[in-house]
Amino acid sequence: MNLTVNGEKAVLEAAEMTVTELLKEQDVKMPEMVSVELNGQILKRTEFDDTEVNDGDEVEFLYFMGGGRGSN
Numbered sequence: 001m002n003l004t005v006n007g008e009k010a011v012l013e014a015a016e017m018t019v020t021e022l023l024k025e026q027d028v029k030m031p032e033m034v035s036v037e038l039n040g041q042i043l044k045r046t047e048f049d050d051t052e053v054n055d056g057d058e059v060e061f062l063y064f065m066g067g068g069r070g071s072n
Helices: 019-025
Strands: 002-005 008-011 034-038 058-063
Touching: 019 034, 019 058
Parallel strands: 002 058
Antiparallel strands: 002 008, 034 058
């Protein structure tokens, strides 16, 4: 299966894979802290186990960070 993951081409041996399996396959650190965008649509975490990625899909792993400007 050919995907684009975070802007990079990725070739996977599996013919079928869920988003949860893709997170494991791509060795994503702290997957509980990652949001996933599949073909331009942000998925709900509850959809990861049931959503299949398909040949040609574009996937982005989004890491949201807290923080901001401190007072001077």
